[in-house]
Amino acid sequence: MTAIRLDQLVEALQGGVISVLSEGDAGAGSAGEQPVIGVELLDCPEALGTTAPGHLLLGVGLDIGDRTALAAALRTAADNSCALAVKCTAPALPDVVAQVREAGVPVLAVEPQVPWTRVQRLVTTILAARAAGTESGGGTTGGDLFSLANAVAGIVGGAVAIMDTQQVVVAYSNLSDQPIDETRRRGILGRRVPEDALADHLDRAVWVSDAVVRRHRPGDLPRMAVVIRAGEDVLGSLWVAFSDETAVTDCGPALQEAARVAALHMLALRRQVDAEQERRDRALRSTLEGQPEQGDPHGGVRLPAVLVGLAETVRETNGEESSEAGLAARHRAAAMRMLDLAVLDGRSLGYEPAAALLGNRVYVLLPAAGSGSVSTSVLLDHLLDRAGHSLHRSFTAVHSPTVGTLPALLSDRRDIDAALDHLGEQRADPGAYRTEDLRPELVLRRLVGAVRDEPELRTGIAERLRAHDAEHATDYAATLLTYLRHFGDVAAASGELHIHQNTLRLRLRRAEQLFGMTLTDPTRRLLLTLELTALAGLSQPPTAE
Template sequence: MTAMLLGHLVEALQDDVVSVLSKGAEAEPRVAGVELLDSHEVVRATASGHLLLGVGVDIADLDALDAALRTAADTSCALAVKCAVPVDEDLLARIRPTGVPVLAVNPQMPWTRVQRLVTTVLAARAADSDPGGSPTGGDLFSLANAVAGIVGGAVAIMDTQQVIVAYSNLPDQPIDETRRRGILGRRVPEDAIADHLDRKVWTSDTVAHHQRPGNLPRLAVVVRAGEDVLGSLWVAFPDDASVPECGPTLQEAARVAALHMLALRRQVDAEQESRDRALRSALEGRAGQSDLTDGVCLPGVLVGMSEAVREGGEASDAGAAARRRAALLRLVDLAVLDSRSLGYEPAAALLGDRVYLLLPTAGSGPVSTGVLLDHLLDRARHSLHRSFVAVNSPAVGALSPLLRARRDIDAALDHLREQRADPGAYRTEDLRPELVLRRLIGAVRGDAELRTGIVERLRAHDAEHATEYAVTLLAYLRHFGDVVAASGELHIHQNTLRLRLRRAEQLFGVSLADPTRRLLLTLELAALTQP
């Protein structure tokens, strides 16, 4: 990435993200990259001119602050710490003599988001200096301001993850609550995602007019590179009367934005995309062992995540489906960033309605997988306002065990959903009895040679004579022969249950006294009478 003046970086991020506490000894310090200060091995190998994010540094702890300042000074890097501004003058007097440029980060801003924003801004500036980049010059923020000045509206540029990668900041621009919250959070507000994903925007080759109730009118155009959708560009206007005929201008701006966003994709996370593709191919059974090891670091722990069952369910309309899909995409992003911040180099994939994360065990940070998952689920609950269930496997070191791990995780997530389990992290090893039982029942259901045939006769008799022998036997066996519990579940008298059991023995040759036959009957009943 191209080095950027620290002041320009702060200006691009805006005061609601960072502000300058101390400019440092250099007249114009530059930033060429970003690293996490708690990744000590990485920091020691970091080139000068980086911004170190002081994750976990409490400025009230002077010893911790001094240690962070020494690390930044030793590596000729700038330091970012979380604190409210203005700060005490005594603290500034402690910082200035070190000569370290220090930024104050908004305490409400997650470190992972700061990391992504800084990386994005630096990559956008690098795209500007790329000989194959935009012929018009300027980064995405400059482009947004240029378009805003031409058409007279407020511009925002989003990627496909609903992250706002750039926006105009000219004086006296029109603003509504959606734009205000989007800029503060650097992403499309959750209640506006369904409107943001409007098909007429994303599938059209022209500029679309869109107005959300209670918001300013907007024009939107999709940002594409060939058939690949990279994001979208939106312009808000004060009222309908002020919306100009500016379709060609916005389409040209979208083409310029596409050049920058392609550069972002290349530069910000090429390795991450390679790992994600390799994991997706492996989990779908489309990769060989060599393909996997070329893109994913093994051994690793596979994690599967799905949304927890909500009380009362959730609406099934198109808007709700779009919000669920958007939440899963944001969960992928959150999982990758949080894993990175805690010392892992993960691979992630969204398949269906489940997110899979592969966390390498070799060279991982000091935080265990369990702690990472608890942290991630807590962050997802607060950031996405949704609760998730996560299941992790033991460490796997090759393709075949990885596929078996996914099979076990899928079975565990199915089981937890059926049981309406509480949100949280689970392990396949703790659920091994349930997983073995599910596999046994699945095998019996799918292979007639593993069945005695008695349950088919029971069900045929029940269907023909409106009896309930199959369900009665299953309840009795599930309660280990406890007549009181079984009759309570079926809402029948105990004597009625005993009568049905005797009749089943007489009519079908059921032997409830033989342990082997009881076991086989239980498996067959579970396989053929349950969904």
């Protein structure tokens, strides 16, 4: 296993990506000499029991301001002889530095705006490049993955296909007279492993082996497969189909060398993917802010797609931190960590998401074309469950139907915001919701907002009621609104108001007399309900029995 010293890794990751927060206890020797052989996500510490020593653990979701959480992460790193990377602005707080030094664990500080996905890819790339430099001794070459596939096919005498971890066919050989079967034909045409072949393609025997594995699915040509890795990071797989069993050669060393070369190409593709991810994120942010890219009918975003909005579910603070600035900082930090998780989960489940953080809300665009095999609902359930486990925060998610135009996308963003506002006001349980299911509530909010903002849409009766209440310490506005919301059910309305039913009836008759209105006309009842609802959120007059 190729390793790199921690100080060499930090030096290689220049450009404000990562720096040394603390090297641990100086008495334990130079932490910079600690070898790094791989990178792991520290979002599930109990799952790292079998992690080999020498990994860099990425503290996804770790709040270093939480001393208990930081102590648990440091213990995990120490128990596994690993280094730890955390999101932290420079310089770190003295108490954080002191806690890290006391633990004796080398800790690296990642700039908060740098996505964890980029850190993971950069470290993996550096390790793979180092491995290639030390282990390469010639052999199979190729200018790109397609030429590599052709070179391998010429050496071993079979038809080559290279797939990534999402089972997308990224390259294949195209030499003349190559063997082909229906699975290969459909895979090349669809650029993806056919559905009926996935079980065989994903068989555990293939993906846990470091050696070349022979596979022969009924109805298909015999194949040999090898996993493409960079260190311990799986990048994809390389498969060779042969014309028949007698044509299968002892090509293990050639395929393993080809997999090492393919790893470098696929890492380069990953760097392109990261650059494309940043472009998609910028395009989505600009579009949602009303500044789409010029010259593109979709504003630079990929449509059709589903738009998702996520907001932290705010509960009582229980006195943890009462300052408005402190709470805002915590919510902002949680939203930034959710942004990283959304991209990681979207990628892992086969999507090519775009994500943007506006205020304390995360917006994720999931393109319909080339989407993963799981539905949006399943992806969101997985994401929210992981956020609860990794971030120890609850989120509410609302997603739109599939949209195909820029105006529809912006309209759905407004619907999502309105839905998140509504769910927050109603203190709804965290979870995933659909705008279609909340359509009645969204329509009512839009109507009430229009009535509130445009005086010409009001009859004026609600203002007169509120003015009378303020001047005479009465409670006609609240009484009428409660009565109307209960559709004229006196028993239910009086119960909510905690008054006798006869008292309620008396107030209703008195209101009709004072304000010259009738509660028997359906149109007037509807208008009065909208007006009273629209003005209910404004400063309230004093109430009286």
